[in-house]
Amino acid sequence: MSSAPLIPGTGEEETMKDKVKKGCRTCGYAVGVVFLVVFICAWIVQFAVFYFATSMSGCTGSGLEDYSYPGAEASEAGPASWNLMPKISLLAEREPMWYGEAFDVIPSNEASNVASAPVGTWWQTWGPIFYTYTYEDVANSQTTMYMRRKLLRIGQCHVIERCDGKGPVVTFTEGNKFFVNRLRKFFKMNQGYSYKIYLDDEFVGVAEETQHGFQSLTFRDDKTGKSIASSVLKERHFHGQYDLWLVNNDDDDKLPYYVSSAATLLFAFHTINEDARKVVSQGVKPDQGSSSDKDHSPHFLSAESKPEEAATELDEAKVASPQVTPATATESEEAAPAVPTQEEKKEQEEDAKQAAEEKLEEQRV
Numbered sequence: 001m002s003s004a005p006l007i008p009g010t011g012e013e014e015t016m017k018d019k020v021k022k023g024c025r026t027c028g029y030a031v032g033v034v035f036l037v038v039f040i041c042a043w044i045v046q047f048a049v050f051y052f053a054t055s056m057s058g059c060t061g062s063g064l065e066d067y068s069y070p071g072a073e074a075s076e077a078g079p080a081s082w083n084l085m086p087k088i089s090l091l092a093e094r095e096p097m098w099y100g101e102a103f104d105v106i107p108s109n110e111a112s113n114v115a116s117a118p119v120g121t122w123w124q125t126w127g128p129i130f131y132t133y134t135y136e137d138v139a140n141s142q143t144t145m146y147m148r149r150k151l152l153r154i155g156q157c158h159v160i161e162r163c164d165g166k167g168p169v170v171t172f173t174e175g176n177k178f179f180v181n182r183l184r185k186f187f188k189m190n191q192g193y194s195y196k197i198y199l200d201d202e203f204v205g206v207a208e209e210t211q212h213g214f215q216s217l218t219f220r221d222d223k224t225g226k227s228i229a230s231s232v233l234k235e236r237h238f239h240g241q242y243d244l245w246l247v248n249n250d251d252d253d254k255l256p257y258y259v260s261s262a263a264t265l266l267f268a269f270h271t272i273n274e275d276a277r278k279v280v281s282q283g284v285k286p287d288q289g290s291s292s293d294k295d296h297s298p299h300f301l302s303a304e305s306k307p308e309e310a311a312t313e314l315d316e317a318k319v320a321s322p323q324v325t326p327a328t329a330t331e332s333e334e335a336a337p338a339v340p341t342q343e344e345k346k347e348q349e350e351d352a353k354q355a356a357e358e359k360l361e362e363q364r365v
Contacts, residue, residue: 042128042129043129045127045128046127046128046129046130049125049126049127049128049132050127050132050148052125053123053125053132053134053146054132054134054143054146054163057134057136057143058141058142058143058163059134059143059144059145059146059163060163061163061164061165063142063163064142064144064163064164065164067081067142067144067164068080068081069081069084069137069144070119070137070138070139070140071085071086071105071107071119071120071137071138071139072084072085072086072119072257073085073086073087073257075087075249075251075253075257076251076252076253076254077253077254077255077256078256081166082167082256083256083257083258084135084144084145084162084256084257084258085105085120085256085257085258085261086105086107086108086119086257087248087249087257088107088108088109088110088112088115088246088247088248088249089105089106089107089108089119089247089261090105090106090107090108090112090114090234090244090245090246090247091103091104091105091106091122091231091243091244091245091247091261091264091265091268092104092106092118092238092239092242092243092244092245093238093242093243093244093268093272094121094242095242099125100123100124100125100126101123101124101269102121102122102123102124103121103122103245103265103268104118104120104121104122105118105119105120105121105122105135105261106118106119107119108246112234112246117138118138119137119138119139120135120136120137120138120144121135121136121138122134122135122261122262122265123135123136124269129151130148130149130151131148131149132146132147132148133146133147133148133262133265133266134146134147135258135262143163144162144163144164145160145161145162145163145258146160146161146163147159147160147161147262147265150171150173153173154174154175154178155173155174155175155177155178155181156172156173156174156193156195156266157171157172157173157174157175158171158172158173158262158266159171159172160172160258160259160262167256168199168200168202168256169199169200170197170198170199170255170256170259170262171196171197171198172195172196172197172207172259172262172263172266173195173196173198174193174194174195174196175195175196177193177194177195177196180194181193181194185211188212189212190210190212190213191208191209191210192208192209192210192211192212193208193209193211194206194207194208194209195207195208195209195263197219197255197259197263199255203222204221204222204254204255205219205220205221205222205228205254205255206219206220206222207219207220207263208220209267214232214233215232215233215267215271216230216231216232216233217230217231217232217260217263217264217267218230219253219255219259219260219263221254227250228249228250228252228253228254228255229247229248229249229250229253229255229259229260230247230248230260231245231246231247231248231260231263231264231267232245232246233245233268233271234246243268243271243272245264245268247260247261247264
């Protein structure tokens with residue numbers, strides 16, 4: 001019986017081209033496996049972070065049965081349990097913590113002042129794929145709603161949902177305005193981005209950003225075009241270094257009050273990361289000579305001095321400076337050395353030359 005192989009070998013050696021193809025194929029498989037592992041790990045971490053920020057923080061329907069929602073106010077569109085927020089409020093930036101950044105919700109009034117203690121806090125929790133935003137009231141440390149970004153959408157798209165499962169699901173999205181928004185930003189138009197607002201699947205209004213001049217948001221009714229809510233960056237040095245936003249809802253606002261607050265929160269976090277020299281807050285003129293990112297308070301007042309201090313400094317300057325009189329002027333002129341004229345200089349040179357010749361003759365003799 002023959003021992004020859006059933007499939008005879010070609011006898012050709014593997015060329016460099018074949019080796020390169022084989023190496024590239026192996027590297028491609030390795031990169032694909034690494035990417036898949038990273039992708040799966042990222043989603044696992046994202047799920048854990050989202051679960052921690054919502055369910056573990058009390059964002060469940062069972063924990064909100066017959067809840068009174070302290071700090072909320074009623075409107076024509078619904079009761080306090082519908083709005084979850086005050087009609088007029090301030091969003092005050094807080095010092096970042098290791099587990100996330102936050103804005104306090106402080107009730108305000110028609111004068112845009114602080115009306116009472118904070119009633120809640122918006123938290124931003126990091127995630128490898130998207131951030132999770134949750135609202136927690138102060139009275140019971142109860143999480144009542146959350147907001148997150150929706151994926152597989154063109155442009156920005158966020159969804160706001162209540163933890164009790166009641167009320168509409170609010171969607172805040174660019175939609176078909178994605179390319180128009182980029183053109184507006186490129187040409188630096190006064191109106192920046194525009195967003196559509198949906199309650200469940202019903203289109204109810206738009207939100208318009210102002211990115212040049214005063215940073216603000218205006219919410220308009222989809223049918224009448226009338227403004228129903230607004231927010232503006234009030235100042236950038238609240239408590240010395242933090243941003244403060246004013247959120248104002250009109251009486252005939254058909255949106256829940258938390259919609260304008262949540263949308264303003266997104267704009268507020270975006271503004272924090274921008275160059276502060278491009279941001280002008282309401283009522284504050286930026287100091288172009290300042291190197292601080294957020295301190296835009298006027299510094300010209302610090303250069304003013306009191307009249308008494310100015311007079312004292314002037315008297316001290318007069319005492320320190322020497323007084324010139326005719327007598328002292330004459331003495332100065334006499335003490336000053338006389339400057340020789342051109343003729344005197346020539347005579348001195350001739351005398352010196354003659355003295356040198358006489359000295360040379362004496363040496364020769």
